[in-house]
Amino acid sequence: MPELPDVEGFRRILAEHGRGRRIDGVEVADPGVLRGVTVPRLRRALTGRRLAEPERHGKWLLARTDGPSFLLHFGMTGRLVPAAPGDPPHPHDRVTFTLEGERRLRYRDQRKLQGLRLATSDADLDEVLGGQGPDALTVDRAALDRLLEGRRARVKAVLIDQSVLAGLGNLLGDEILWRARVDPARPARDLDTGERDRLADALRGVLRDAVRAGCVPARPSWLTGHRDAPDPVCPRCGGPLSRDRIAGRSTTWCPHCQAGRPPARRTTGRAARP
Template sequence: MPELPDVEGFREVLHSCGQGRRVESVEVLDAGVLHGVTARRLRKELAGQRFAKPWRHGKWLVAPTDDGPTLIWHFGMTGELRCAAADDPLEAHDRVVLNLDDGRQLRYRDQRKLQGIRLTGSNATLERLLTDLGPDALDVERSEFLELLARRRGTVKSVLMDQSVLAGLGNLLSDEILWRARVDPGRPARDLSEAECGSLHAAMGRVLRSSVRAARVPPRRTWLTGRRDDGEPECPRCDGALRSRRISGRRTVWCPRCQS
């Protein structure tokens, strides 16, 4: 599932391939990824518009145009944004293609189609769409982070993944951050000490900075992410056996020796 680092990578694709470029035409190959906008309206309102500077909040990618509507992506579980040459063969899950004025294309690719593309013509509509999100996980200050955890019920893992609390973290990132900070994912968030919350915030910053550089959560063997899918996974830090259970419906991997 695309998390904050993946979407930051897609923002860079949009910046390098689309910013300053004019949309010549739009091909909607599967309208099932459109939300609140028809294929006809998407084609009509985007054609002739030039992309301005894109930005991201959590898992949402926002692409304003200079004089017209704003295009918004949420990548769900399998979405991705690719820059391609016009003569590159289409792939099976390419759903929407934006033809740009330099001959290149922006292609939205999505196998499961759980989210997709929205279009808005006003800042107020965009604000309403994003209003339920918490602060971006890459930007949140330590003091705000501590306050967010202190006033929430539920396990610390479920709180980290709650987009209304903190925008951008998903299952892999949350497990990695908790492992780095040596915090049991099943602990109640508001029972954590200030020192533990500070360790979580520091670990989150380190994990996100490394992941953003890789445009993904990297499956390094020195990371929990690189071991979690082994047949009998071992902790990269202590070599103890990793365990898994479901928290908030998601498979959660942790080390009972390191995260006691």
């Protein structure tokens, strides 16, 4: 699932291939990815407009032009793909932008859980982004304290709540908590000073490395590199990993390194399937 590092990679693709270029055409192969805008209106609004510097907030990519803007959300399977004029379309290419210089950018998405929105005013942008928390890349220790303060919800649930902190998904949430040695089921408000210190450090470090990679990398030294194994083990202590559901999402953690979870909720040995 695309998370903040992936969308930052898509922002760079849009900047490299689109910034300063005129949109010569908008081809919509599947209107099912358009949210609140028709195909004719989207074409009228964007054709002939010149793309400006793109922005990102959390998992949202904001494509500004010299007129209206459009926003892309990639859901679980979305991507932004540059294409040459002769490249054949992919079955999951939903919208293709033809840019001056015969460049093309394709919004590709298999499951179509999110899509593209048109914003003609600041009010339109605020309607989409106004409910988002601060972008996770901008959060320091003091800001993290404010976000966690008084929250009874489990810390994993808080981290992946986009209205609290924008950009973190399931993989990043688990990776950050594993790095910080924090039990994902702990109430956020109960974390002590040391846990919050480690959480802030892990948030910065994981995001820095993941943004550099353009994804949440499945490295052997990362929890992400082990979570989908049939019998996953912790890359730090070698013990068995456990799985459960928190906030409706599959959660992977090490019961040894991330101590503090109530024993009744532990699944050790062969990991249970979500």
